[in-house]
Amino acid sequence: MRLLGMMLVAALGLTAMPVSQAQAQSDGPLRIEITEGVIEPLPFALPIFEAETGDAGGLAAQISQVVSADLSGTGLFREIPANAFISNISSFAAPVQYADWKAINAQALITGAVAVQGGQLNVKFRLYDVFSGAEMGSGLQFTGTTDGWRRMAHKVADAVYSRITGEGGYFDSRVVYVSETGGKDARQKRLAIMDYDGANVQYLTDSSAIVLAPRFSPNGDRVLYTSYETGFPRIYVLNVGSVQRRELESQDGTMSFAPRFAPDGQNIVFSLSQGGNTDIWAMNIAGGGATRLTSTPSIETAPSFSPDGSQIVFESDRSGSQQLYIMPAGGGEAQRISFGPGRYGTPVWSPRGDLIAFTKQNSGRFHIGVMRTDGSEERLLTASFLDEGPTWAPNGRVIMFTRETQGEGGRSSLYSVDISGRNLRPISTPDGGSDPSWSPLQN
Amino acid sequence: MTTTAKILLLVAGLALAACTDPSRLGGDGAGGGIGGAGGPIVPGSANDPTSAAYFNQTIGDRVLFAVDQSNLTPEGQVVLDGQATWLLTNTDFTAIIEGHADEQGTREYNVALGARRANSVREYLVSKGVAGNRLRTVSYGKERPIEICSNEACYAKNRRAVTVLAGGLTG
Structure with a gap:
């Protein structure tokens, strides 16, 4: 935890430090193994964080609520309602009455305190393993501006999630997506960015031209996307902070789309259509010409790098229907990895490197699925009239995607699902939404 | 039509x-x-x-395609013969050929499929003598359906390539 604490100090004016002396981490039973079996969510109690300053009460309540929502939203945790509490936490510093929390079967107890001074916010928390009767890890505190209170709540939840599951967190992250308004034959699209849970939506472009499939850079500072603003699909890079955008160089008479960053954040892969044929190309984002990575008369598109940058997974209909292939990052011989019934598209390599998420079409239904990188252990996570375009949470445990409903009133919206197939959840956005891309965990 | x-x-x-x-x-x-x-x-x-x-x-102005296909139907060729004749007569016009797909398919694939369809039309018109520099292509994939129901009656009309006339060639 110390290490995480130090990393958190790094950016955005947030500072984190141990609340008190370091304490040996408990090896108690408080542990969720994220496996494929049915999981009984772990019950936790989270009394509203203590307000340490007079004006911190409102933020303390809001922060507590966001931490609870983050944890409950995973499907791995279940919040015990406050009216079941036997004792309350009178003060963040007071000793915990474990028996009172055991009695209501709270396996984890999360306590916290919030202080506001000027525009500065300080949030402290402790995690207790109730049945072991011990604190789990040491307390942490985060300091930042009051505007950033949601991020501090997400950081608390990430730390709790991480300590209990042993996995990296994903709550302090953002999603860039295409916001959609209007009917199916009059759809308006513009880029939007939001927190992973749908809060803090901001628009990055107007809807004067079709925009498609934004993709975050590896450190989340930029977004690649496709826009029709010249009348033809072309690739743009947009700086998230300044909202400045730049059209990447392209050859006249061609269409370019489906861009994605390499792990180095400098090179990209994308599809280029020329004379009706679509192949995969690579280029440096600074310019200087593109390199062709595939040369077949079939459609090659939707390329995605492995996290180590050595390979690219993509889709091709060279066999007669859309299937998934992996080739070396510099091009060359490709190995087909999808062999089940139906068509496979939009492959995305997991940030952990272990799985590939994809869209599958079979018998008139669409699915989001995952498979190992050799194509084995295919698992379909969803099924609907139209599910497509998976994106990975930074910890490789959750997938967000687009679901479009059927018929005249068809509408796109964002959903997330655990890679076990559990916990399918709609993500609330102000308008329709499609083509999500999940950022890395923020620093 | x-x-x-x-x-x-x-x-x-x-x-x-x-x-x-x-x-x-x-x-x-x-x-x-x-x-x-x-x-x-x-x-x-x-x-x-x-x-x-x-x-x-x-x-x-348009021809239709079978599911996931970009080859021209006999009916489509008849329409394109008419387009070619007209374009050869009315030489002031250029055209952008827009390729479209129905909603059954992933977004990127449909852009690529629309590109194939637009190119089929372009190649046919060029084979009939229309100068290639008068014909540009663009694909909208599944982004611009004209019919909005989710069954074949609508899909058939959305799987299309539309020849959109534009102003004259310069000079």
Whole structure:
């Protein structure tokens, strides 16, 4: 935890430090193994964080609520309602009455305190393993501006999630997506960015031209996307902070789309259509010409790098229907990895490197699925009239995607699902939404 | 398209006696037929055989495709024969050929499929003598459906390539 604490100090004016002396981490039973079996969510109690300053009460309540929502939203945790509490936490510093929390079967107890001074916010928390009767890890505190209170709540939840599951967190992250308004034959699209849970939506472009499939850079500072603003699909890079955008160089008479960053954040892969044929190309984002990575008369598109940058997974209909292939990052011989019934598209390599998420079409239904990188252990996570375009949470445990409903009133919206197939959840956005891309965990 | 074209022809108050099926008319390459059938020709209107409106409504601006296919149907070739003849006569026009897909398919694949469809049309027109530098292509994938139901009746109309006329070549 110390290490995480130090990393958190790094950016955005947030500072984190141990609340008190370091304490040996408990090896108690408080542990969720994220496996494929049915999981009984772990019950936790989270009394509203203590307000340490007079004006911190409102933020303390809001922060507590966001931490609870983050944890409950995973499907791995279940919040015990406050009216079941036997004792309350009178003060963040007071000793915990474990028996009172055991009695209501709270396996984890999360306590916290919030202080506001000027525009500065300080949030402290402790995690207790109730049945072991011990604190789990040491307390942490985060300091930042009051505007950033949601991020501090997400950081608390990430730390709790991480300590209990042993996995990296994903709550302090953002999603860039295409916001959609209007009917199916009059759809308006513009880029939007939001927190992973749908809060803090901001628009990055107007809807004067079709925009498609934004993709975050590896450190989340930029977004690649496709826009029709010249009348033809072309690739743009947009700086998230300044909202400045730049059209990447392209050859006249061609269409370019489906861009994605390499792990180095400098090179990209994308599809280029020329004379009706679509192949995969690579280029440096600074310019200087593109390199062709595939040369077949079939459609090659939707390329995605492995996290180590050595390979690219993509889709091709060279066999007669859309299937998934992996080739070396510099091009060359490709190995087909999808062999089940139906068509496979939009492959995305997991940030952990272990799985590939994809869209599958079979018998008139669409699915989001995952498979190992050799194509084995295919698992379909969803099924609907139209599910497509998976994106990975930074910890490789959750997938967000687009679901479009059927018929005249068809509408796109964002959903997330655990890679076990559990916990399918709609993500609330102000308008329709499609083509999500999940950022890395923020620093 | 056929129904729309017929309605528009009626509205234009033309003597339709000589006119049969508009698509056949296009196919026969008889581009000048209607204007000559009587009545004043309003420049730029659908009864002006040199107008974009005439091209769109009488020749037929679009061809349809089978599911996941980009090869031209015999009906499509008839329409394109009419387009080629018209373009060879009306040399001031350029065109952008828009390829489209129905909603059954992933976004990127449908952009690529629309590119194939637009290119099929372009190649056919070029094979009939239309200069390649007058014809550009673009694909909208599944982004611009004209019909919005989720069944084959609508999908069939959305799987299309539309020849959109634009202003003249410079010079």
